[in-house]
Amino acid sequence: MRSTVLEHDxxxxxxxxxxGKRLDGRGFEEMRAFTVEVNKYLxxxxxxxxxxxxxxxxxGLKMEVGKPYPDNPDAGAISxxxxxxxxxxxxxxxxxxxxxxxxxARVVDRGIREGKAxxxxxxxxxxxxxxxxxxxxxxxxxxxxxxxxxxxxxxxxTLMNGKKPKIDANNKIIxxxxxxxxxxxxxxxxxxxxxIAGKILVDPTYLEEKAAETRFSVATTEDGLMSAxxxxxxxxxxxxxxxxxxxxxxxxxxETRKQIQKL
Amino acid sequence: xxxxxxxxxxxxxxxxKRVDGRKMDQLRPLSIKVGVLPNADGSxxxxxxxxxxxxxxxxxxxxxxxxxxxxxxxxxxxxxxxATFSVPQRKQPRPNxxxxxxxxxxxxxxxxxxxxxQFPNTEIAVFVEVVDSNAxxxxxxxxAAACALADAGLPxxxxxxxxxxxxxxxxxxxDLNKEEExxxxxxxxxxxxxxxxxxxxxxxxxxxxxxxxxNRAIQMGIKGCKDIYEIQKKALAEKFELTELTPAxxxxxxxxxxxxxTDAAKPSKTxxxxxxxxxxxx
Numbered sequence: 143m144r145s146t147v148l149e150h151d152x153x154x155x156x157x158x159x160x161x162g163k164r165l166d167g168r169g170f171e172e173m174r175a176f177t178v179e180v181n182k183y184l185x186x187x188x189x190x191x192x193x194x195x196x197x198x199x200x201x202g203l204k205m206e207v208g209k210p211y212p213d214n215p216d217a218g219a220i221s222x223x224x225x226x227x228x229x230x231x232x233x234x235x236x237x238x239x240x241x242x243x244x245x246x247a248r249v250v251d252r253g254i255r256e257g258k259a260x261x262x263x264x265x266x267x268x269x270x271x272x273x274x275x276x277x278x279x280x281x282x283x284x285x286x287x288x289x290x291x292x293x294x295x296x297x298x299x300t301l302m303n304g305k306k307p308k309i310d311a312n313n314k315i316i317x318x319x320x321x322x323x324x325x326x327x328x329x330x331x332x333x334x335x336x337x338i339a340g341k342i343l344v345d346p347t348y349l350e351e352k353a354a355e356t357r358f359s360v361a362t363t364e365d366g367l368m369s370a371x372x373x374x375x376x377x378x379x380x381x382x383x384x385x386x387x388x389x390x391x392x393x394x395x396x397e398t399r400k401q402i403q404k405l
Numbered sequence: 406x407x408x409x410x411x412x413x414x415x416x417x418x419x420x421x422k423r424v425d426g427r428k429m430d431q432l433r434p435l436s437i438k439v440g441v442l443p444n445a446d447g448s449x450x451x452x453x454x455x456x457x458x459x460x461x462x463x464x465x466x467x468x469x470x471x472x473x474x475x476x477x478x479x480x481x482x483x484x485x486x487x488a489t490f491s492v493p494q495r496k497q498p499r500p501n502x503x504x505x506x507x508x509x510x511x512x513x514x515x516x517x518x519x520x521x522x523q524f525p526n527t528e529i530a531v532f533v534e535v536v537d538s539n540a541x542x543x544x545x546x547x548x549a550a551a552c553a554l555a556d557a558g559l560p561x562x563x564x565x566x567x568x569x570x571x572x573x574x575x576x577x578x579x580d581l582n583k584e585e586e587x588x589x590x591x592x593x594x595x596x597x598x599x600x601x602x603x604x605x606x607x608x609x610x611x612x613x614x615x616x617x618x619x620n621r622a623i624q625m626g627i628k629g630c631k632d633i634y635e636i637q638k639k640a641l642a643e644k645f646e647l648t649e650l651t652p653a654x655x656x657x658x659x660x661x662x663x664x665x666x667t668d669a670a671k672p673s674k675t676x677x678x679x680x681x682x683x684x685x686x687x
Contacts, residue, residue, distance in 0.1 A: 183537035184455055186490035196443050200536050202490025223498060228484060229461040229532035231444050236484055236500075279489040279498065281534065283459055284442045317493060 148352060155353040159338045165349065166195075171390050173345045173398065178295065180303040180405055188304025188324070192296040195347065196286035198230075201278065201296035203304045207267060207313050208275040218265020218273040222251035223280070224293060230282040231348075249372045250280075250293045250332065253361030257330030257369030259301065264325065272313045274306065276324075287348040290359050290372075291398075294332035299402050302326055329399055330369045333391035334359040337377060342387060344394055358387055362395040414589065417576030424574075424584050430625050432568065432580045432632060437549065437640035439556040447557025449640070451549040454582060455539035460549035462557040465527035479524035483512035485546055487535040507543045514567075514597050514606040515550060520560040529559065540583040541569040544595050547607065552637050556644065565606055566633040567597035570626030572614060577621045579629045594619075596626040600634035603627060 155165055168174065174195035183189040186202035210217060224247035228236045239247075254260070265274035278300060280293045301324055308319040336346040336354035343350060351357070356377025361370040368388065373379065379387075415424055423429065433454030442448035445461035468474035473482075485507040489496050500508075515531060531553065533546035544567035551565040572578065572592040573585035586593055592612030598605055614622070 183457060183488075183490060185492055185537055185539075189490060198442070200488065202488060202536070204490050204495035206495060223489065225498065227486070227532065227534055228463075228530070229442070229445070229459060229534050232463045232466065236486075277489060277495055281488055281536075283534070284444050286443070 148349075151349050152353045155349050156339050159341050159343070159353075162341075164343065166347065168345075170341060170343045171394065173291075173394055174347075176292075176295065176398075176401070178299050178402060178405060180299055186300075187307060187320075188300045188302075190296045190299035190303070192292050192299065194288065194292040194295065194345070196284060197282070197288060197292045198284040199280055199282055199289065199292040199296045201280035201293070201300045203300050204277045204279075205304075205307055205315075206275050206277060207272050207309065207315065210266070210270065210273040215270035216266045216273075217262040218260075218275060219262065220251065220255055220260060220276045220278060222247050222254065222278045222297065224250065224282075224289070225279070226282045226285065226289065230285040234282075234285070245372070245374070246289050246293055247280075249290060249359055249361075249370060250297055252370035252372075253294060253330045253332050254278075254297060254301070254369075257328050257361060257363050257367070259298075259326050259328050259330055261325060261327055267309065267313055276301075276304075285348060287346050287351045288334050290332050290334040291345060294330075294361070295398065295402065298329060298331060299405065302329070302402065303405070328363045328365065328367075328369075329403075330361045330363045331395045331398055331402075332359050332361045332370070333387075333394050333398075335387045335390070337379065337383070342383060342390075344390060358384065360388055360391045362388075362391050364396070364399055366392070415574045417574045417578065420574075423578065425582060429576055430579045430628065432629055433582065435633065435636055437552055437636055438643075439552050439640050440644045445553070445557075447553040447555070447559070449549040449552040449556060451545055451552075453541065453545045453548075454580075455537055456535070456542050456545040457537040458533055458535050458542065458545050458549050460531065460533045460546065460553040462529065462531050462550075462553045462559070464529040464557075465524040465559075466530070468526060468528035473528065474526045476525050478521035479519070479527045479529050481512045481516040481519060481521065481529050481531065483508045483515065483531045483533065483550070485511055485533050485535075485543065487538065487542070491535045491538045491542075507546075510607055510609065511543065511547050511550065514547060514565055515554065517604070517606045518551070518561045518563050518565055518599060519554065520562070523560060529554075540581055540586045540593075541595070544568050544597065544607075547597050548633055548637065552640055555637075555641055563599040563601045564634060564637055565597050566600045566630040566637060567595065567607060568626055568629040568633055570594050570596055570622045570629065571610070571612065572618060572622060577618060577625060579625045592618075592622070594622055594626065596623065596630065598627055598630045600631055 176194040179191045188203040304324040305320040307315045357374040441450045447462035547567040571594040573588040592614045597607035
């Protein structure tokens with residue numbers, strides 16, 4: 143049912159972009175308005191619910207004590223997981239993680255990991271034996287495009303409001319007791335673009351993603367660095383286009399970061 | 406609150422009050438909102454104590470894989486899942502045996518109220534996601550799913566209202582929380598009824614209990630379900646109520662069809678009108 147309307151809707155999106163307009167009236171460099179609620183889910187060590195336009199994402203953090211990698215005995219680790227729940231869109235199916243789920247999780251993960259947002263040295267409990275592992279999972283609850291940025295906002299907001307549990311002498315977690323907040327050294331945020339009819343748009347909706355030739359995400363930090371990039375789909379960009387998107391990403395990321403920091 | 410054992414075990418017979426201050430037959434605070442997910446055909450978000458769950462209905466739609474379809478009726482498929490961070494100990498992302506069993510009993514309970522024979526060869530897919538929990542997540546999901554089905558405008562015989570009941574700390578209690586569920590003498594009975602006919606649509610139990618205690622618990626549970634039913638009806642009525650925000654054109658059409666907000670407020674008897682009300686609102 144949905145797919146028959148889709149062809150027509152996509153044609154409309156492309157036609158409007160040619161005229162310099164978007165279906166929802168936004169500018170090409172304009173993010174959708176978003177809201178963030180933090181620490182709503184009390185079983186998580188930190189959590190966030192993000193509504194970006196009609197895209198809704200929830201993220202939560204669980205801290206576990208684990209063994210460090212042998213090549214880095216003092217460093218903790220982070221693991222980011224994403225699930226596009228069947229709840230979120232009639233197109234999504236449950237089952238083994240899809241390519242799309244793995245990609246979005248890994249890109250969000252890289253932004254945070256490579257941006258050195260967390261100080262993994264501080265995650266060390268006992269060198270070579272026990273370190274903290276941060277499990278950060280986010281779920282699409284309703285999908286209207288751009289799970290990359292919605293997921294990135296949710297994950298950053300979760301970490302910024304995350305806590306480290308207290309442990310006893312045997313490194314076992316003590317329920318409901320905490321050592322303090324997680325310290326973040328940097329606040330990387332993804333910004334995602336698509337190219338439609340040769341024009342570049344930030345924060346694509348579901349329909350714009352369907353109409354897109356190609357997609358690009360870049361994670362920017364508040365100190366003018368980039369920590370992750372991902373080009374997706376079968377189209378291509380010129381280097382000038384990439385540089386343009388980087389400039390816009392810094393601008394957009396700054397505004398988004400400001401809003402999350404206000405929480 | 407989360408599963409921590411107390412050194413001095415409470416005795417409700419003496420205390421006359423529960424660990425969270427509730428009376429023996431008192432529910433935890435419950436709120437429901439329907440129509441929360443734009444992509445779904447019907448949806449609901451429910452907060453019940455610390456439990457927070459989403460429910461979405463997709464369908465009736467083509468049943469896939471094809472061999473799951475029935476030429477006689479719609480198949481009701483339910484997926485009960487928990488977010489990794491919804492429990493004190495991180496849950497493994499993949500569905501476990503508990504998830505599968507709960508999905509099965511929820512599907513069977515919901516099938517009881519849907520006129521599935523009206524939609525042969527299709528599936529009605531119900532997805533419930535627990536994002537935070539503290540005992541009683543399956544009944545929370547079932548209560549939310551019933552609202553989501555009604556929100557989807559599906560023809561139903563009745564709603565389904567569900568609650569936990571049972572025994573903990575030496576007394577029969579309603580809507581057990583995690584601490585009570587972990588009591589040494591705990592008996593947990595997830596119960597769901599069709600609130601207008603008192604038919605039991607879901608019943609599970611674990612723990613040791615006498616027949617007399619069981620019957621007292623069920624009576625308490627049925628009473629709880631009736632209270633939940635009122636909250637469900639209110640949540641549905643809220644969505645379908647005509648307000649100043651309803652587009653004028655929809656109001657005019659509704660007038661013509663002689664459907665009114667009060668009709669929509671009785672989902673059990675006026676399902677068909679509700680379908681109309683939803684259509685015009687869109």
